[in-house]
Structures are given as structure tokens and as C-alpha cells.
Amino acid sequence: MGNIIGGAAVLVICLIFWVQRDYSSEYGGIFPDSVLIALAALSVVLIARGLLRRQDTGWDTTGRLGYRDLGRALLLLTAWVVSLPILGYFYGGILFFTLVALLMRTSRPTWKQILLDLGVAVVVVGAFYLAFTQILYVTLPELSL
């Protein structure tokens, strides 16, 4: 089933790119079109393999995660990145660093542990923030509430 799902997903990607084709020069499409056609052909081969060789599941079972754990990780990372333009690097970083650290604890955290995680977050995020903005002169996203 993994081969069929994988092949179908790549075919969908090919389709999305194919409808976006809009070339203005003679040779602008020569390379991407060749890649798209080759990719689509190989995806069909992968699907065919999935259909013909049922004993080969096509899934990579190493390091498989539970849906709940995976969902929590994806949600936290997405929320962190999406909040970046609003909360900025510093405040968003402290908030989500603390949140991730607390949620990664296996037992219910005490107030002392919450303060410890918050303190580590302030030190780590603050150190990176100062190093980049004050020493390397790299501007980072700021709070824009």
C-alpha cells in the first residue's frame, strides 16, 4: 500500500506542477518538462509495483511514530512557525521552547520544573537572539501585536 500511496502522491505533485506550466522562452520548458515526464512515468511504475507485488508493503517501518505523538509534534512545530510573523523570534521562541520542553516531560510538571524550563528557554533563545542581532547584524522577526 505504501508504494501505491507514495506513487499517487508524487503523481499529484506532477499534476500540480503540470497545470502551472507557462513558458515564455523557447528553451524555458525543456528541462522542467523532461523532469515532470520522467517523474510521472516513475510514479506510475511505483504504483504498478505496489499493485503487482502485494507482499512488498512499501512502508518504511523504522522509527514509526504513533499518530497522536506525530500529531502533537506537527501541531507544535506548525504553530511555532506560523506564529513567527506575529510573536516574533524572541517571544515566540520563549513561548514555544517552554511549551515543547513541558510537553516532552513524561510526568506532570511541577511549578519548579515549569520555571526551570522557562528559564532555559529565556537563556537559549535570548543568547541566539543577541548573537544574531547584535554581533552578526542579522535582523530577526519582531513582535507585531
Added chain:
Amino acid sequence: MFEVLGQGLLANLAPSMLLLVLIGTLSGMALGAMPGLSATMGVALLVPFTFAMDPTSGLVLLGAFYMGAIYGGSFTAILVNAPGTPSSIATALDGYPLTRKGRSEFAIVGATIGSFVGGIIGVIALIFLAPPLASFSLRFGPQEYFWVAMFGLTIIASLASGSLLKGLIGGLLGLLLATIGIAPVGGDVRFTFGDPMLQGGVPLVPALIGLFTIPEVIRLIALRTRDAQMVDETREKDRLGGMIRLILSRPVNLIRSSIIGTIVGILPGAGGSVANLVAYNEAKRASKHPETFGKGEIDGVVASESANNGTVGGGFIPTLTLGVPGTPPDAIILGVLLLHGLRPGAELFETSGPLVYTFIIALAVSAVMMVPVGLIAGRGLQRGVMALPVRYLAPGITVLTIIGAYAIRSSVVDVFIMLALGVAAYLLQRVGIGGAAIVLGLVLGTIAETGLVQGILTSSGDAVPWTSFFTRPISIVLILMCVLSAAWPFIQKRRDAKTKGTPAEAVPTSGHSDRAESD
């Protein structure tokens, strides 16, 4: 020549010059270790500081910084699977699996020794072979660059030993990602989905971080613990001397990879990002136990790091002799040379010999300094990362990845791209399509397309322009290398099967080892 070489050596032995090289090497290593801050960016950031210096000191500082930055990229590649620079992509392929086995210290030592040997061989080539090698590199036209990229892509056959089909799909996905944005020749705006930020294409560093690091961060947060095998406390600790002896006991890999790095460095536009992958592939092909590559093989780390530091000396060959920069940081240093009124060419070596040779020797001194400094700093960093509780390691890596993705173009969109590619990479890994092949396609896509289109345009006067790709002497050699490289895993498999007396499969069957590519 030997007289000015001696003068250069003496100049480098002055305490002030040694201090300058030490500062350059250390700061380069620190910057290279941060994902997102490439050697190019670091050298560019450093240029204003050199304005107040005399030309020799300024160039020495820049050269040492560049050497250190290329080496520094290996630290995060090994410890957290985040290549600090594109030159360390292949380092992560085996460095991080070594970390997962609790052998990150061994990987750091391998990277250090490899970087040292690569750096020294590159400098030797720069001193003795600069003029003939520089003129040879000018014979490479678009057709040859196209075949160089194709040669790089044949590495997929080697990387995807589990399932060639899935490896090829990954490589083509990378090539497709490389076509996003303005076309390198012709200027077509392609596949931007209406977002002007995508006109610049998929930025390499955020893509690298996304494809390699984000899947690991997802795993760390989801599992709430390191892999059980990541820290093996039961195993006896390796001794530094033993580790160094073991690495030096395989000199062929060290020397071959350094030479590959030097040669690729000479080719303008290729650089460390290509060299480390080519050297890795050759190390795997030449190995007696290629099946261990991607699962924590020290030769993979050594090959990648020897090659990327070999590009430093190699890249300066066309820069100093022809004024054609071999790598992007070389272009910046070339600018500094011109700023001081120094024109590259044979004359530069005659009229400004002491300056040029002081600079070249400083590169070698920097490579030597990397050994003690790297072993202390790298192993210290390694112990720090290993001692860090995983609940701080995962968000700590995320903090670093966000900066790395953002800093290149000061764009939040790049952070979104990093996350999207990271999540996609995790899901693709689940169906056996590894991130390494995608990265390979992304790195080589622009080189391949530019070579292809420019090759057709330059031979448009011919009856059949395509034939120019198959008739030029260097192209023919490169085509043969491509065929050999693509066929090698099959030849090796058949040979192994014959040795074992069991029938071989014509094509590697689907397996589950692809994940090892990026783990």
C-alpha cells in the same frame, strides 16, 4: 618560487599572523557550525572588517575564516543532522548515524582529520599545480557542466541501494524543486504559484534544514526521548589516539577524496556542495563494505570532509591565476584582491609573490590549526549536546533551524518552506523516499539545466545541436564516468553474489534501508 614560498612561511610564523589565523579559523568554525550561515555569507560579513587592515593581513584573515567555516559545517551535520553549510550534506549521511550509535566523537575526529588532509592537499595543489590546472578548467563548456551534474546524479544509484526506483523519484523531485523560480537561462518565471518570493527559487539552506533536520525534530518531540541506541554507555570509550590511528590507517580514502575536492573546486561554480557528494560516492564505490555507508561509516564522513576542505585550495587556483572564482567565497576574496589593486594572473605571483604565498601558507596553517582547535571545540560541543536533556535539545534545534532558514533572505516564507519540506520529507521517508536523493537533485538541478540550455544555444549553428553533448572529448570521458558510476552498484552486487555463490538480482529490490540516507 621557493624563495617567496619561504618568505610566506616566515611571515606566517610571526605571532601576530598566527593570532590572526587562529581568530579567523575559530570564528569561521563557529559560523560554519550554525545552520543557515554559509561560508559565503560569513566571508562577506567579514570583508568590511578587513578594510582597515593591510592587504596581507586582510586576505590571511579571510582565507583562515573560509577554511574554518567549511570545517565548522560538519559539527551540526554530525550532532543534530543539520548540515551547517551545503558542503557538509554528505557528512550528515554517515555522521548522524554515528551519533545515533553513540559514536559522535569518532565522527568529529574523522571530520577533523579529513578536513586537515583535504585542506593541506588543496593548498599543495594551489602552490605547485595552479597554472596548468587553471587553463585545463577553462576547457569545460556548458556541455561538460551538464555531464558533471549528470555524474553527480548517478550518485543516487549508490545512495538508494535499497530501492533504486524510489531513489530516482527522490532525485527527480529535487530536480523539480530546482526548477521553481526564474529560469537560469531565458528568465522564464516558473512554478511560483503566484508568490513573488518563490521567484528566487527554493533556497538551498532552508531546504537542506527542512529535508534533513525537521524529520529528526519531529521524531524527538514525538518520542520524547533519544533513540535508545543514541548514547551507548555500556561501550568502552574510544581513545583519541586510537581513533586518529584508525582514520589514518585508510590513507587512500583521505587522499582520493581530497584530490576530488581539489579538482571539483577548480571548476568554477561547482564547489564544496558538489565535491562532498562526489567524494562520498567514490568512497562508497571503492569500499570493501559499501553496505555500511548511510548507517554510520566513518569513511563517509572522512570522504565528505576531505573533499569540501580540498575545494578551498582548489577554488583559489582559477581565482588567483585567471580571475575566475572557483567557489562563491573565492569570488568575494577576488573582490578584496581587486579592491587592493591586485590583478589576478601570472603577474600576481611575480609582482606580489610574498603577499600571495603568505596567503597560501596561511591557508595551510589554518588547516593545521583546525586539528587541535577542532578536536577541543568539536568534542566539547559533542559532549555538550550528548549531555543535554532531550526536552531542551529538540526545541534548541528548532530555535537554530528557524534562524538558519530565516537568515539567508530575512524571509519568514523561507521558514515556511523549511517546515513544509521537512514535513513532506518525513512523510516521503515513510514510503521509502529518502531526503538525500531530493537534496542531490536540488543541488545539481540548476547546474544541469544551465549546462543543458547553454549547450544547446552555443551549438545552435550545428545541424543537430544535441550532438555537441556527445562529441566533445571531455564530454565523452564524463559520459563514460556517468555510465560506470550508474552501473557500479549493480556490478558490485553481481560480484558480491558471485563471491557468495548465490544468484544476483538485476535490479536492487525495494527495501527499507532508504531511511538510512538521511538518518
